[in-house]
Amino acid sequence: MRGVERMTATDAQTHWMSAKIPNDQFLLFGFVGVYAPIERIAADLEGRASAIADLRIRVREVPATLDHPYWVSAPVTADQIRIHRRVSGWDACLADLAGRMATQLDATTQGWRVHLYDAVPGAPGVDGDTMVVAVLQIAHALADGSRATRIARELFDSRPIGSADPASSTTGYGVGSTVLAGLGIARLPLQLVSLMRRGRRAHLAHRDLERDIAAGVRAAPQPGGPRSPINAAPGQRRDVRVVLTSTHRLREIGGSVTVGALVVIGRALDRHLSVRKDxxxxxxxxxxxxxxARARNHFRNAGVGLHVDETDPTRRARAIRADLDAARRRTDHHLTEAESAAMGSVPAALLHWGARSFDTTVVPELVTGHTVVSSVDRGAADLTLGGGTVRFTAGFPALSPVQSLTHGVHGIGDTVAISITASPDVVTDLDGYRDRVVDALG
Structure with missing residues (x-):
């Protein structure tokens, strides 16, 4: 139907799961040399957002979950740009942002907002100057890390935005909930037939992967590891820190930014945690x-060993890279596409039931990862805001019921931020852990 975008199964599940596990993304950009008044900056951002199709939509649920939710249009409003004045310093800015992480977006009303912190003193990498900190908070169902980065680059840029393509923008005007429910009912018989067909294809693809693993073409996924002290329910409070480094330093450590960051994080975790040697x-x-990408969320998670028992730095980096490459090869298998196709045929009511029934209090004996690491390259350092230039960018992956410490690795230009998000109820000495990350960078 023209003007209405039906959510994919992946994005619908992400949307429904946000009620169980808050998953808003927070993309931070720090700008120096800003001379425009903060009110003028907010007005300019509102205007730019109005020209970005992904920022002019919200979620519309279908009655009785007879179909996936739909994306429909929503006008950009001034209250989506929040100005925060009189922040005493960088640490206070991060503390304020961490406090706001408890207030998640209601994507049925608004899919995003921007937090503007005016004239923040003491930011890292800034000598004696203040920084305007802009944070894009965005519902995960609307965009994964890569897509959110593209949106942010459109928003925090001085170059004109081309006119939005009406065909790519959803409207939803004149399309009532009854009509959408009727479409879901009409789609159900075809979905059930498709589910049987696609389910069989996924089963055969899984057998193909097992044969590839047995033949040594692909490595088997590694089993999860026993829980550590940071694998506990995080509670409601959040604490964040940011450590700046360079692409050169991380590549020097690990050969690539992501591997280098994993080496650093492994070193810091090993020194910080009291875990069994095995x-x-x-x-x-x-x-x-x-x-x-056939969905707004076009990624999957994989467990990667940090190989902290390997004392030689070069061999440790090589082992981490091998695990990461093996996980990517498994993701490249046609099973990934077959599973996504089968999931797309699952009736919406069943998918919603699964998300609603997810029990966040169940603590598994084994975890895929003791921490989460999300690594995104946010491109060239050519973004501007209010006449200023971008100095660095950061991001803060959400905590989960069994992961109370996560890391973001985000680069812009030659600067990389290793961001740390934690529950202060579980990680009681986050400054100490941050210092260990700094030490691990050398």
Missing amino acids: TELRAEVTIAKPGP
Whole structure:
């Protein structure tokens, strides 16, 4: 139907799961040399957002979950740009942002907002100057890390935005909930037939992967590891820190930014945690799915060993890279596409029931990763805001019921931020852990 975008199964599940596990993304950009008044900056951002199709939509649920939710149009409003004045310093800015992480978006009303912190003193990498900190908060169902980065780059840029393509923008005007429910009912018989067909294809693809693993063409997924002290329910409070480094330093450590960051995080975790010597520390790493994106969330997670028992830095980096490459090769298998296709045929009511029934209090004996690491390259350092230029960018992966410490690795230009998000109820000495990350960078 023209003007209405039906959510994919992946994005619908992400949307419904947000009620169980808050998953808003917070994309931070720090700008120096800003001379425009903060009110003028807010007005300019409102205007730019109005020209970005992904920022002019919200979620419309279908009655009785007879179909996936739909994306429909929503006008950009001034209250989506929040100005925060009189922040005493960088630490106070991060503390304020951490406090706001408890207030998640209601994507049926608004899918995003921007927090503007005016004239923040003491930010890292800034000598004697203040910084305007802009944070894009965005519902995960609307965009994964890569897509959110593209949206942010459109928003925090001085170059004109082309006119939005009406065909790519949803409207939903004149399309009532009854009509959408009727479409869902009409789609159900075809979905059931498709589910049987696609389910069989996924089963055969899984057998193919097992044969590939048996033949040594692909490595088997590694088993999860025993829980560590940070694998506990995080509670409601959040604490965040940011450590700046360079692409050069991380590549020097690990050969690539992501591997270098994993080496650093492994070192810091090993020194910070009291774990059994037979516990192999692991990270749950986000990996892009192959091929063109058919959903707004086009990634999957995989467990990667941090190999902290390997004392030689070069061999440790090589072992981490091998695990990461093996996980990517498994993701490249045609099973990934077959599973996504089968999931797309699951009736919406069943998918919603699964999300609603998810029990966040169940604590598994084994975890895929003791921490989460999300690594995204946010491109060239050519973004501007209010006449200023971007100095660095950061991001804060959400905590989960069994992961109370996560890491973001986000680069812009030659600067990389390793961001740390934690529950202060579980990680009681986050400054100490941050210092260990700094020490691990050398």
